[in-house]
Amino acid sequence: MTDLALFDSLLAASTHPDPAFPRFHPRPAQGWINDPNGISYINGRYHVFFxxxxxxxxxxxxxWGHVSSPDLVRWEEHSVALSPQAGGPDSAGCWTGVVTxxxxxxxxAYSGIKDHGGHSQVVIARGSSDLVTWKQDGHVAASMPADPLVTAVRDPFIFRFNGARYAMQGAGLSDGRAALLLYTVEDMDSWQYQGIWLTTADPVAAQHTPAEIWECPQLVQVPSGEWVMMFSLWLSGDDHEHANGVGHLIGSLTSDPATGLPVFMPSSGGKSDLGRDFYAPQIVQLSYGSADAAPGSAPAALLWGWANEGPGRDGRRGRTQEEIDDAGWSGVLTHPRVLSVVDGALAVSPAPEVExxxxxxxxxxxxxSVALPGFAEVLVRGDAxxxxxxxxxxxxxGTDAQVVYSGSxxxxxxxxxxxxxxxxxxxxAGSVATTLRAYPAPGEEWQLTLPAxxxxDVWELTLPA
Known part of the structure; x- marks a missing residue:
């Protein structure tokens, strides 16, 4: 697709021949997608790469695919942003990263792998003001640390604290622990490695975020002041099943009195989504008051996650690889979600714009019992x-009905x-979300069963005028 061939991704979805193709979650009509990348709010537009x-x-x-929106509702698809460069540090793929x-x-700043099975490096690319055109010159800002304890590194994430810019990467260690690596980033072209920052040896992390590698690490501050750290919990042999899912830690960020470097102290944590079909989320920190601020009155954090196709889990019917190949597409991103901490626990809600x-x-x-349309919003209320x-x-x-979701x-x-x-x-309300996939067969309908x-209240979903 050329840059002149932008189109409304949601309108295109409404005419997709596959009845299982989502209409209100923008993605290309064909092809594979997974991790959301480079989520940013720059020059008055939200940008979501993947x-x-x-x-x-x-x-x-x-x-890296790319969609953008002025309002989180109307989305445009753009041409591919980043592609593997023959002979470059990303010749085997442009993997997860961020845009700042x-x-x-x-x-x-993204993970590039030079050859399949090789170690990832942090690769830098520069974009045009509208983030549509990118220059890839193969510049490497950070290579694999020389620490023999570090055996795997991936997924850079940039954050700011006390006016300084830092980065972290997820890692796996030779002793089986998952870890975070910390970098100072005074110059985007040259990151300075500061060492292993946090590991699953921490008792709070061990309880809430067990993994062999912490993938897709995130760190943002929510309006109430707490810092939320989130990880995708990788285990060997996952193969896109991700049995441990996604976990988070809630804590404080302070300065080390000796070095001035940030210190994260987790105090609690938990699962970041209760569904088996959710992985690799990315969060964007919105800092109001700056020239590129989104409208609002307080700092906020927005999250997108990846919901993959699969063979079916927990009694739900899935799709075989042959069916996925025939459909020609795989993967979808969730609605944007607002993060907050309520009474010490993570709370996740849909961005108000999706209304x-x-x-x-x-x-x-x-x-x-209530029959539901295939594209619907439902609000269930419990009696006082x-x-x-x-x-x-x-x-x-009847007996063939699948229970897709059940909750008190x-x-x-x-x-x-x-x-x-x-x-x-x-x-x-006041908790995390549950993300699930289920595939209606011809003639099947959705039903909602409500206890006493x-x-x-039920609404059909429609595209805004």
């Missing part, structure tokens, strides 16, 4: 006094459920 193979629905020859503004110049997709009302105050039983989201009917609801509690063809997102003491 690992991308345009030529196949399989994980191979990874490039470096003295006003959009700059990508723009709410269309005609289907039913209000429904009870019992008591609720008995579980809320269940079913696909199909406390008195006065709310659930928001989004159905977008084969992607289900469930948000529980609960009611539901």
């Amino acid at each position: 690992q991308y193979n345009p030529d196949s629905a399989r994980h191979s020859q990874i490039q 503004s470096d003295d006003g110049v959009p700059t990508a 723009a997709y709410r269309g005609a009302s289907v039913v209000t105050g429904a009870a019992g 006094n008591s609720v008995s039983g579980a809320v269940e989201l079913l696909l199909g009917s 609801l406390a008195a006065g509690e709310e659930l928001r459920i989004f159905l977008d063809a084969s992607l289900v997102e469930v948000y529980r 003491g609960t009611t539901a």
Whole structure:
């Protein structure tokens, strides 16, 4: 696709021939996607890049795809941003990384691998002001540390603290621990390694974020002041199944009195999503008050995650690799999600902008069993006094029905459920989300079963005018 051939990604999705293709989560019509990368808010637009193979629905020859939006609702797809360079440090793929503004110049820092099985290095690329055109000259800002304890490194992430710029990478150590490596970044072209920053030897980390490698590390501050660190919990043999999922730590960030370097002290943690189909999220820190600030009144953090295709989990019917190949596409990104900490625990909610997709009302105050359209938003409310039983989201009917989601609801509690063809997102007020995939067969319908003491409002999803 040329830069002149931009199109509304959501409108294109509405005519996609595959009924399982999501319409309200922008992605290219064909090809493989996985980790969201380079999420940024620059020059008045949100930019979301992602690992991308345009030529196949399989994980191979990874490039960076790119969509952007002025409002988190209307999305445009752009040409491929970054591609493997023959003979370069990224010849085997442009893997996970970030985009930041470096003295006003959009700059990508990503994991490049020179040959399959080789160690990754941090590769730098510079972008145009609209982030559509990129210059890749093979510049390496950080190589594999010379520390023999460090056996694997990946996924750079940049953060700011006390006016200084730092970076971290996820790592695996020879003794089996997962780790974070810390860098100072006074110059984007030359990162200075400061050593191993945190490992799973920390008892809080060991409890909440167990892994052999911490992938896709993130570190942001939420409006209440706490710092949230998030990891994708890699285990050998995962092969896109990711049994440990994604975990987070909540804590404080202070300065070491001797070195001035940041020190992260975790105090609590947990799972960052309760679904088996969620991995490799990336968070963007929005700093209000700057020239590139998004509208709002307080600092915020927005997260996107990757929901992959799969063989089916927990009793849900999936897709075989043959079916995925026939469909010609694989992977979708979640809605943007707002992070906060409430009573010491992570709370995740859909970005308020996605309410723009709410269309005609289907039913209000429904009870019992409710038929749902294939593209829907559902708000379930628990009675102020008591609720008995579980809320269940079913696909199909009778003995062949799949239980896609089942969860209890406390008195006065709310659930928001989004159905977008084969992607289900469930948000529980004051808690983390649940991301699931399920594939309606021809003639199958969605059903919501409500326990006594609960009611539901349902809307169809529509594209905004």
